Structure formats: C-alpha cells, structure tokens
Amino acid sequence: MFNFVQGQLVSIAVIIFILGLLYQGIQFFRLTKKKEWVFPPLPIENKPEKKTAEQWIIQCLRSLDGTLWKTDRALTIATSIFHVCLIATPLFLLGHNILLDQSWGLSLFSLPESFSDVLTLMVLICGTYFLGRRLLLARVRAISTIYDYIILLIAVGPFLTGFLAYHQWLDYKTVILLHILSGELMLITIPFTKLGHMLFFFLYRFFIGSEYSFVRGSRTW
Amino acid sequence: MTHQEMKPVDTKQIREMLHRKKAKMKRFLSYCARCSLCAESCFLYMAHDKDPQYMPSYKAIHSLGKLYRKQGKVNRESLMEMKGIVWRNCVLCGRCYCPIGIHIPSMITFARSILRSQDVYPQLDEASSESWL
Numbered sequence: 001m002f003n004f005v006q007g008q009l010v011s012i013a014v015i016i017f018i019l020g021l022l023y024q025g026i027q028f029f030r031l032t033k034k035k036e037w038v039f040p041p042l043p044i045e046n047k048p049e050k051k052t053a054e055q056w057i058i059q060c061l062r063s064l065d066g067t068l069w070k071t072d073r074a075l076t077i078a079t080s081i082f083h084v085c086l087i088a089t090p091l092f093l094l095g096h097n098i099l100l101d102q103s104w105g106l107s108l109f110s111l112p113e114s115f116s117d118v119l120t121l122m123v124l125i126c127g128t129y130f131l132g133r134r135l136l137l138a139r140v141r142a143i144s145t146i147y148d149y150i151i152l153l154i155a156v157g158p159f160l161t162g163f164l165a166y167h168q169w170l171d172y173k174t175v176i177l178l179h180i181l182s183g184e185l186m187l188i189t190i191p192f193t194k195l196g197h198m199l200f201f202f203l204y205r206f207f208i209g210s211e212y213s214f215v216r217g218s219r220t221w
Numbered sequence: 222m223t224h225q226e227m228k229p230v231d232t233k234q235i236r237e238m239l240h241r242k243k244a245k246m247k248r249f250l251s252y253c254a255r256c257s258l259c260a261e262s263c264f265l266y267m268a269h270d271k272d273p274q275y276m277p278s279y280k281a282i283h284s285l286g287k288l289y290r291k292q293g294k295v296n297r298e299s300l301m302e303m304k305g306i307v308w309r310n311c312v313l314c315g316r317c318y319c320p321i322g323i324h325i326p327s328m329i330t331f332a333r334s335i336l337r338s339q340d341v342y343p344q345l346d347e348a349s350s351e352s353w354l
Contacts (some may be wrong), residue, residue, distance in 0.1 A: 026228075027244065027248075031244055031245055031248075050247075068258060071258075071261045072258065075256075075258070117323055134255075135256070139257045139260055139271065139273040139276060140255065140256070140257045141273075142273035142274070142276070142279055143255045143257060143273070143276065143278050143279050143282055144255055145255075146265075148255050185342065192251075193251065194251060194252050194253060194254050194255075196251070196252055197252055197254060197321045198322060200248075200252055200322070201320075201321050201322065203322075204321060204322025204323075205322050208322055221243050221324060221327065
C-alpha cells in the first residue's frame with residue numbers, strides 16, 4: 001500500500017491537478033468571451049510621462065492606501081506570508097527535490113533544511129491565525145461552515161504532517177504516509193474547491209475588466 | 222396574507238433559471254474563500270454597526286447560495302426572507318469588492334430576478350410594517 005501511495009497515487013493526483021486546472025482555465029476563457037472596455041486606450045498625445053524608479057516606488061507605496069493594507073493590516077501580512085511560504089516550501093524542499101531527481105531525473109534548487117523548517121512553521125502559524133479568525137470573529141463565523149474548516153485542514157495538513165515527519169515525532173512511517181496522502185488530497189481538491197483561487201485570483205485580476213484589475217483587463221462574464 | 226405569501230413556489234422555473242447561469246454562479250459561490258474582506262466595501266455594513274448580515278458575501282451566500290444548495294426547492298417563507306436580504310440589505314450600488322475577483326452585484330441581481338419570477342419583490346406602494354430605508 002505504501003508503494004502505491006507514494007508511487008502511482010502521486011501520478012494520479014498530479015494528473016488530476018493539472019487536468020483540473022486546465023479545465024477550469026478553459027471554462028473561464030469560454031465564459032468570459034464578452035469584451036468590456038473599462039479603461040479605453042489613451043490617445044498617443046496623452047500618454048503618461050515615464051517615471052523614475054524612485055517615483056515609481058513612491059507611487060506603489062501610496063497605492064497601498066486604497067487596499068486591504070489599510071483595512072486589515074494583520075490579515076494582509078498573514079495571508080501574504082502564508083501564500084509565499086505555501087508555494088515556496090514544497091517546491092524548494094530538499095527532500096522533495098531528491099525524490100523528484102530519483103524519479104524523473106529533474107529537480108529545482110533546494111533551500112537549506114533549517115530555512116524550510118522555518119517556512120513550514122510560518123505556514124502553521126498563519127494557519128492557526130486563520131483558524132482563530134474564523135472561530136473568534138463574528139463576521140467570519142457568520143459565513144463559515146464545516147466545509148471551510150475542512151479546507152483549512154486540507155491546506156495545512158501536508159505542512160503539519162511534513163513538520164512532524166521531518167522531526168521524526170510520533171511514528172515516522174504513519175506520519176509520512178499521512179503526509180503523502182494529505183499532499184495528494186490537497187492537489188486533487190485544488191481545482192474543484194475554493195483552493196482554486198490559486199488560479200482564479202490571477203485570471204480574474206488580470207483578465208476581467210474592472211477598476212480593480214492589475215492591468216487593463218477587458219473580459220467580462 | 223398578501224398574494225405574494227399565498228402563491229405556490231414554482232420550483233421547476235427556479236431550477237431552470239439556476240441551471241442557465243450555473244457555470245458562472247456556482248463558480249463564484251465555490252471560489253468564495255469566506256474571508257469576509259468584502260465587508261468594509263459595503264456602506265450599509267459600515268452604517269449598520271458592522272452587522273455581518275450586511276456583508277456582501279453573507280447576502281450572496283444566504284440568497285443565491287441557498288437557492289443553489291436547495292436546488293430551487295425552497296418554500297415561500299425562504300423566498301420572503303431572501304427578499305429582505307437582496308432588496309432591503311442591498312441597493313446594488315456596485316461598490317462591493319472581492320479580493321479574489323468575484324462579482325457580487327451580479328449574484329444579487331440574479332437572485333432578484335429569480336425572486337421576481339416567483340412574484341416576490343418589494344411592495345413599495347403598499348403600507349408596510351417594515352422599513353425599507
């Protein structure tokens with residue numbers, strides 16, 4: 001069973017993850033074929049002047065005023081750290097890259113293990129913050145269901161079990177099996193649950209015409 | 222009882238309408254992270270002492286979300302409750318903001334159209350015991 005879980009099941013999970021994201025991406029482009037010009041193209045004579053690096057940095061910092069940085073600073077910091085560590089840790093973990101190299105002959109560069117440990121702890125701490133927020137804040141509790149707690153567990157599970165496995169706390173074989181299974185579960189659920197915001201955040205914010213677009217998106221639903 | 226409260230619910234019609242926009246609306250509902258960050262973007266939420274019932278996500282989840290969860294099998298009492306959510310608690314000003322990019326006004330608009338199909342809409346020309354302001 002262990003060979004199946006760390007062998008074929010990994011491939012199945014990765015295939016479902018990739019095909020699922022592809023399907024959702026294609027559906028998104030199919031459903032947003034309509035064009036909507038929110039920002040019409042500027043005439044050539046009114047093109048804005050080129051900014052210096054210093055002016056650009058000041059403009060970026062000023063633009064933070066109109067964002068969540070102003071309304072909920074703690075959450076903005078927690079969610080930024082959480083997402084950066086969530087992506088970076090599994091991609092640049094030494095153990096994962098060794099396994100990739102042994103299986104497929106390729107790998108990414110690896111971070112020092114102690115640094116990966118710190119990143120994992122960051123994910124766990126931020127996950128605890130999200131759990132606390134969901135339990136304690138009335139406005140978040142009002143729209144939360146058991147599904148939201150399960151999804152949080154699915155997102156944090158691989159990091160918790162990975163941390164336990166790395167430090168060899170509890171029975172290693174059981175914990176590493178749980179780690180692989182939780183990672184596979186996370187990959188399978190990403191395209192079909194709210195974890196899909198991994199893809200959709202960028203599709204929506206770049207392509208949908210809106211005053212909140214990162215660039216001049218012109219698609220609409 | 223008013224005529225709105227007496228008329229039977231046409232579940233088949235509701236299901237047909239839900240099916241027509243299923244691809245877009247179900248995606249919006251499923252990708253909602255339930256983060257509540259849309260709250261401060263609603264002036265009604267801010268004006269009502271930050272009552273969670275006025276959060277854009279709350280309004281969408283408890284109107285359109287409920288219709289999809291129940292697959293249109295709702296009773297008239299539920300529809301009357303949704304009437305308050307989508308007409309009293311929302312003015313469709315379009316100010317609501319979602320960090321993920323979900324378009325909440327279109328969900329409220331769609332919920333309103335479903336309610337209208339069942340003859341449920343605010344009776345502004347009749348004397349009402351509840352305030353719509």
